[in-house]
Amino acid sequence: MRQEVVLAMLAKEPSTGSRLRARLNAALGPLGEAMNDGQIYVNLARLEKTGLIARDRDGSDRKVYGLTPEGSERVAAWLTEVSWPKPDIAEFHLKLVAAAQARLADPVGIVDAQRHELLRRLREAGRAAMAEPEGSQAGLLLEGIVLRLQADLRWLEACERAWTERRNP
Amino acid sequence: MNDSGCHLPLVRARGLRKDYGTGEGLVRAVDDVDLAVAQGEALAIVGPSGCGKSTLLHLLGGLDRPTAGELWLADRRIDGLPERDLAQLRRNDVGFVFQAFHLMDELTAQENVELPALLAGRSPREARRRATQLLARVGLAGRAEHLPPALSGGQRQRVAIARALVNEPQLVLADEPTGNLDSAATLEVLRLFEDLHEAGLTLVVVTHDERIAATAERLISMRDGALVDETRLTGGSSGQLGTLFGVEA
Numbered sequence: 001m002r003q004e005v006v007l008a009m010l011a012k013e014p015s016t017g018s019r020l021r022a023r024l025n026a027a028l029g030p031l032g033e034a035m036n037d038g039q040i041y042v043n044l045a046r047l048e049k050t051g052l053i054a055r056d057r058d059g060s061d062r063k064v065y066g067l068t069p070e071g072s073e074r075v076a077a078w079l080t081e082v083s084w085p086k087p088d089i090a091e092f093h094l095k096l097v098a099a100a101q102a103r104l105a106d107p108v109g110i111v112d113a114q115r116h117e118l119l120r121r122l123r124e125a126g127r128a129a130m131a132e133p134e135g136s137q138a139g140l141l142l143e144g145i146v147l148r149l150q151a152d153l154r155w156l157e158a159c160e161r162a163w164t165e166r167r168n169p
Numbered sequence: 170m171n172d173s174g175c176h177l178p179l180v181r182a183r184g185l186r187k188d189y190g191t192g193e194g195l196v197r198a199v200d201d202v203d204l205a206v207a208q209g210e211a212l213a214i215v216g217p218s219g220c221g222k223s224t225l226l227h228l229l230g231g232l233d234r235p236t237a238g239e240l241w242l243a244d245r246r247i248d249g250l251p252e253r254d255l256a257q258l259r260r261n262d263v264g265f266v267f268q269a270f271h272l273m274d275e276l277t278a279q280e281n282v283e284l285p286a287l288l289a290g291r292s293p294r295e296a297r298r299r300a301t302q303l304l305a306r307v308g309l310a311g312r313a314e315h316l317p318p319a320l321s322g323g324q325r326q327r328v329a330i331a332r333a334l335v336n337e338p339q340l341v342l343a344d345e346p347t348g349n350l351d352s353a354a355t356l357e358v359l360r361l362f363e364d365l366h367e368a369g370l371t372l373v374v375v376t377h378d379e380r381i382a383a384t385a386e387r388l389i390s391m392r393d394g395a396l397v398d399e400t401r402l403t404g405g406s407s408g409q410l411g412t413l414f415g416v417e418a
Contacts, residue, residue, distance in 0.1 A: 119402055120383075120403075
């Protein structure tokens with residue numbers, strides 16, 4: 001996770017590490033399960049060191065982290081960024097090409113196995129979405145996962161068609 | 170396709186075929202299909218429009234007759250049943266859910282659900298009792314007196330599902346059940362199917378939408394009238410959503 005994410009999640013109000021974690025959990029739902037508590041504190045320590053957040057203590061003497069003016073600026077800059085994760089499908093494409101060229105395996109068989117796996121992931125994401133209460137933040141995120149999987153499955157269909165044709169010209 | 174349980178499957182088809190037209194115009198809508206659906210299974214049949222999946226569903230539910238092949242529901246061979254028996258089977262043993270709901274707009278939700286029970290010869294009191302119970306089960310106890318046009322799409326489909334269940338069918342068949350619904354209503358219907366499946370209902374859904382299909386336990390792909398691929402959806406990467414798509418700090 002980029003440090004800007006942690007920063008931005010602190011923008012609402014200064015928070016303890018556990019409050020920050022709870023906010024991330026609410027936004028991520030089951031997708032936050034792999035997140036590691038220790039890493040959050042490592043991130044906070046790093047942000048403090050670079051002067052983007054400052055530490056204080058609340059009434060119960062717990063550590064509370066808040067944005068410094070530099071931190072706020074960084075968040076503002078991050079919000080206007082239009083970067084986007086690149087879809088990582090070139091590797092799979094090359095797997096099919098290599099398998100066919102070297103006659104190592106049937107590309108259609110590889111596509112089928114991949115399709116089965118993505119369908120299982122789709123089922124899991126779909127079920128996780130069903131389990132979210134209406135209007136949950138994590139539900140919207142899961143919707144995104146479901147839609148991306150559907151797009152990948154459509155591409156696999158195109159792969160299957162194309163490699164089947166090449167097999168039987 | 171393989172049997173999916175050690176018990177006798179609820180539905181069995183062997184060499185099932187459905188032709189339309191003759192000679193040059195012959196269309197084989199369902200082509201030599203072997204299929205077994207286990208008791209309590211949730212099965213999805215997925216394929217592009219025109220692949221024959223709706224026709225197959227109609228054959229399974231006795232809405233249409235096969236040109237050739239054998240079909241059993243539980244212990245009973247049904248491919249050659251006379252129309253009278255087939256009508257009875259459709260009423261008592263199979264529940265249908267359609268994309269377009271097919272509710273009667275002049276009847277209240279409650280009356281729509283009661284109707285098949287009355288047609289099956291149950292007393293009005295019994296029909297009423299069952300309909301009330303089922304509407305509560307699909308979360309529409311408060312809408313019983315509404316006419317379908319006053320309900321949302323998701324609510325209408327839930328009434329249709331209650332209606333499909335009123336005669337306690339062995340099998341529920343759904344044809345694009347979420348095809349007319351937005352994504353929130355789709356979730357409502359999928360959640361309901363999930364509950365019913367957990368309660369032991371046997372469910373076969375046909376759809377072109379892999380997202381809907383992926384909620385089943387087993388998915389069969391259909392092309393040009395034939396079953397071409399089968400995916401068991403349980404297992405695999407199960408339980409790793411966070412690792413696969415999540416955030417690692």
